[in-house]
Amino acid sequence: MSLAHLLVRHARQTPERAAIYNGAVPHASYLQWAARSAGLARRFREAALAPGDRVLLFMRNHPRYLEVMWAAWWAGLVIVPVNAKLHTREVEWIIDNAQARYGFVTADVAPTHLAGLERQIDVESAEADAWFAPVAEPMAVTVTEREPDDVAWLFYTSGTTGRPKGVMLTDRNLMTMGLTYFVDVDAVSHEDAIVYAAPMSHGAGIYAIPHLMAGARHVVPASGGVDPAELFELGRQIGPFSTFAAPTIVKRLVDHAEQAGISPEDAACSFKTIVYGGAPMYVADIQRALHVMGPRFVQIYGQGETPMVGTALSRQHLTDTVHPRYLERIASVGVAQTPVQIRISDAEGRDLPLGEVGEVLVKGDSVMAGYWRNEQATAAALRDGWLYTGDVGCLDADGFLTLKDRSKDLIISGGSNIYPREVEEVLLAAPGVAEAAVVGAPDPEWGEVVVAFVVLHPGARIMTEALDEHCLAQMARFKRPKRYVLIDRLPKNNYGKVLKTELRARLIDQALESQA
Numbered sequence: 001m002s003l004a005h006l007l008v009r010h011a012r013q014t015p016e017r018a019a020i021y022n023g024a025v026p027h028a029s030y031l032q033w034a035a036r037s038a039g040l041a042r043r044f045r046e047a048a049l050a051p052g053d054r055v056l057l058f059m060r061n062h063p064r065y066l067e068v069m070w071a072a073w074w075a076g077l078v079i080v081p082v083n084a085k086l087h088t089r090e091v092e093w094i095i096d097n098a099q100a101r102y103g104f105v106t107a108d109v110a111p112t113h114l115a116g117l118e119r120q121i122d123v124e125s126a127e128a129d130a131w132f133a134p135v136a137e138p139m140a141v142t143v144t145e146r147e148p149d150d151v152a153w154l155f156y157t158s159g160t161t162g163r164p165k166g167v168m169l170t171d172r173n174l175m176t177m178g179l180t181y182f183v184d185v186d187a188v189s190h191e192d193a194i195v196y197a198a199p200m201s202h203g204a205g206i207y208a209i210p211h212l213m214a215g216a217r218h219v220v221p222a223s224g225g226v227d228p229a230e231l232f233e234l235g236r237q238i239g240p241f242s243t244f245a246a247p248t249i250v251k252r253l254v255d256h257a258e259q260a261g262i263s264p265e266d267a268a269c270s271f272k273t274i275v276y277g278g279a280p281m282y283v284a285d286i287q288r289a290l291h292v293m294g295p296r297f298v299q300i301y302g303q304g305e306t307p308m309v310g311t312a313l314s315r316q317h318l319t320d321t322v323h324p325r326y327l328e329r330i331a332s333v334g335v336a337q338t339p340v341q342i343r344i345s346d347a348e349g350r351d352l353p354l355g356e357v358g359e360v361l362v363k364g365d366s367v368m369a370g371y372w373r374n375e376q377a378t379a380a381a382l383r384d385g386w387l388y389t390g391d392v393g394c395l396d397a398d399g400f401l402t403l404k405d406r407s408k409d410l411i412i413s414g415g416s417n418i419y420p421r422e423v424e425e426v427l428l429a430a431p432g433v434a435e436a437a438v439v440g441a442p443d444p445e446w447g448e449v450v451v452a453f454v455v456l457h458p459g460a461r462i463m464t465e466a467l468d469e470h471c472l473a474q475m476a477r478f479k480r481p482k483r484y485v486l487i488d489r490l491p492k493n494n495y496g497k498v499l500k501t502e503l504r505a506r507l508i509d510q511a512l513e514s515q516a
């Protein structure tokens with residue numbers, strides 16, 4: 001089996017159907033897509049790339065992203081998509097670690113020469129046209145067969161701490177993920193369209209698989225990124241779209257809809273389904289999103305190590321406002337997706353009773369084969385068939401998982417555990433607060449103290465005394481921040497995750513400065 005067969009099937013059955021769009025402009029039918037990917041696969045073989053060799057993608061979202069992915073799989077190669085915002089040195093570290101041979105880039109993202117690659121191809125250059133030239137008979141180019149447990153995608157973790165690790169995702173993992181989408185996330189037909197606004201090196205690109213399974217259309221916005229006005233307009237023209245977005249992107253879409261006076265009915269013309277995940281979505285934010293844009297949201301929780309498959313909070317769960325536990329449910333990440341089991345364990349791997357907080361463990365066919373050439377990290381993450389996610393949470397009697405925080409983000413102050421997420425939820429309910437991130441700062445007396453970084457809505461003025469009063473009225477005294485830092489924006493990575501390590505580093509720098 002190979003993921004390339006998904007493309008072959010649609011190219012056979014519906015060759016003329018539009019498959020890829022560049023903005024509103026058709027870029028390829030299913031047959032044209034297959035002809036270009038098959039052509040590139042043949043050129044990979046001619047260049048002596050052997051099954052299992054790695055091909056890097058370091059580019060902004062681009063129609064050729066999809067062509068490279070499926071060409072690589074056609075030739076039995078492993079793709080290594082990397083975050084387009086990484087520094088050259090970080091990418092070169094990944095090239096070396098993955099031993100990637102070929103690299104596909106766009107000039108806006110990559111320097112002209114990346115060390116370690118045998119060959120670097122700018123997908124927008126004249127040279128690229130020869131690489132992507134279609135073959136006359138794509139079906140005559142054989143697909144290299146792969147075993148279900150062969151690696152297809154080497155997914156480098158976002159590396160918010162330390163060196164990234166190469167997560168080995170197999171055909172089985174990706175097939176499971178694709179099929180699960182239809183059961184737990186959304187039905188998709190060939191009339192639907194996915195838009196790639198969030199980076200294709202991550203969840204958005206992974207979702208190309210279920211949308212190819214369904215023979216849907218794949219749309220890359222002309223900007224290659226998130227421009228809410230562009231996305232709403234493009235959706236009206238050739239949507240409505242499905243899309244994957246981190247909570248920060250959802251927020252931008254909702255802000256735009258509100259400012260532009262777009263009604264929920266109009267929003268439905270642009271977006272069919274917005275799947276959100278990858279970082280916490282706060283209750284106040286999802287309520288506003290539902291109010292402004294209507295019932296078009298589904299939440300997923302997963303991680304690179306079990307891509308897009310962990311839990312799901314369905315459209316029904318998100319709209320069942322009369323359910324007695326509605327508010328708890330929308331604060332959760334939903335229930336286990338169909339192919340996985342989830343349990344909560346203590347530090348020794350023993351099951352914890354319902355409601356108790358511990359590490360989230362996942363088991364099932366979506367779980368990675370291990371970390372690339374890193375036995376130690378693999379042995380720590382995969383034990384007795386369970387993936388130790390490093391996330392902390394609890395399950396309720398109905399199977400809903402509520403995440404607390406990553407274990408490394410937990411704050412221990414005076415011996416008490418404080419979950420930053422709880423404090424952030426309270427801060428976000430304060431008038432004038434747009435975003436909040438809570439971290440622990442080292443403290444000689446308490447071990448750690450709670451510090452809140454707060455971003456205000458434009459034009460809002462709020463005194464930290466008022467924030468403190470708000471917190472005092474809503475949470476135990478020991479949890480409330482000892483300090484508030486007002487900042488213009490939170491540091492985030494390309495996937496919309498707040499870089500708490502950076503916030504902690506700032507606090508340490510400030511402490512050192514004040515001692516000097």
Ligand code: AMP
Nearest residue numbers: 158277278279280300301302303304333
């Ligand atoms: P990555 O491997 O880069 O996709 O990051 C995965 C991590 O993002 C998970 O381990 C969680 O800590 C976090 N995450 C993913 N989905 C959610 C979600 N729906 N809510 C809160 N955090 C999430």
